[in-house]
Amino acid sequence: MAKQLASDLISRRNFLKGASLGVGIPVVGTVLAACGNAPATAQSPTAMPADHNMTTAPQGQAGGGMTADEMDAHHEAGIKAFLAGKETTTKGNQPLEPKMDGDVKVFELTSSVIQWEYAKDQKVEAWVYNEQLPGPVIRVTEGDKVRVVLKNQLPESTAIHFHGVLVPNNMDGVPFITQPPIKPGASFTYEFTIRNSGSHMYHSHHNATKQVGKGQLGAFIVDPKDKSKDFAYDVEHLMILNDQVGGFTINGKGFPATEPVVAKKGQKLRIRYMNEGQLIHPMHLHGLPQLVVAKDGWPLPQPYMCDTLNVAPGERWDVIVDCTEPGAWAFHCHILSHAEGDNGMFGMVTALVIQE
Ligand SMILES: [Cu+2]
Structure with missing residues (x-):
């Protein structure tokens, strides 16, 4: 286990090569220096290398029922784990490739309930698009004709609002204002021509505190037609x-x-x-x-x-x-x-x- 972690740290060190970590946050430099000199023991506070350059911490409780050394060990372990970069394997924000229907870019989304690993070995029920959190990135260009087909596999009705994107009123995605709710098991098709560029979002606009809070969200990025x-x-x-x-x-x-x-x-x-x-x-x-x-x-x-x-x-x-x-x-x-x-x-x- 410790050996595996050491190799992870080394590969991340290559990944970070040339970053001159020592001139960044000092604690990172310390972690890497310690890693080079001793087996990595990120999860084992008792095996922390002694730091002779610092005044010995008082023996009293530093906070959270820990001594100062125990607390520092937790802090260092977190930084080491971050640098190792293998905490979780899943990743949101994947680009969503459209299918072309003539000159229309068709994006397919499915809302469903999954267990999402938001931190190492920590899973939580999430309501996601296309089994990722955040949902896949929809990226188009000003002037594009876009169709978004949403399949609802949630236990509740839903709808998508394209937040910031200028759309016709009946494509605005707010149940009972501009469309009926999309019932569980049903689908809905949104279609519009992109009029404004910029960094936008898409998300549920139905029972939104819960649905967006649980993960019904994603980025909708529009590049300007004139790249200049x-x-x-x-x-x-x-x-x-x-x-x-x-x-x-x-x-x-x-x-x-x-x-x-x-x-x-x-x-x-x-x-x-x-x-x-x-x-x-x-x-x-x-x-x-x-x-x-x-x-x-x-x-x-x-x-x-x-x-x-x-x-x-x-x-x-x-x-x-x-x-x-x-x-x-x-x-x-x-x-x-x-x-x-x-x-x-x-x-x-x-x-x-x-x-x-
Ligand atoms: Cu904050």
Whole structure:
């Protein structure tokens, strides 16, 4: 077990190669240095390497009924597990390939109930699209003719609202306002021509506290027809926030099962934030400013810099990060109870890894 974990860490070290981890969060450098010198023992606090550079912790209780050393061991184990990167095998946000029907792009979605692994060995009942959380990414271009066919295998009626996408009234997906509810076992077909670009979402608009909370959500991204009108970026990362199923999650996973955001030095990284939860989440990136370029898919008349960006329920924000500083930079929600406790970091935490 320890051997397996050691090899995981080594392969992740190759993956992170050139990231100059030592200049990022110091604890990461410490973890990797310890890993190089001793067998990995992430889950075994008693086997922690002694740190002679630090003052010995007092013997009293540090919090949560633990000594300071025990607490630090939990914190270190979480970081090690994150770096190993094999906490869970499932992944949401997979691209959904359309079938062509003439010039119409046809996307097929099925709502169903599954057990979703939001953290290592932690499963929870989730109501998902196409057996993933978040649901698959629907990505189209302005001017496209789009058809979305939803098959409902939930025990409740449902409907899809295309949040932020300009659609005809009868395609807006709100039961009893624009359509009948889609009963269990039934299907419904949405069809519209894409009029506006940007970072949007699709989600249930029926018993939504429960249905969206349990995972009836996904990204709907529209690229501009004229690519020269898009923001300049080299790589992009989608970050869907939720705070019900699985607790505080980024892309359906809680730290340390979250994915790192990876870019190379010199690249411009576009992050698309989407909040499908019930709470505001101020997303804070260490080390590098975020240039905020769009709100709800609409380009801002005056982009602005920040390090912490409030992402409220229903909002989408696009930011560009100029990846000038190599290293692993902590990246987390700054409502601290969504991110860190006695047992270490959890929930809405990841890292931006900028490779040299
Ligand atoms: Cu938060």
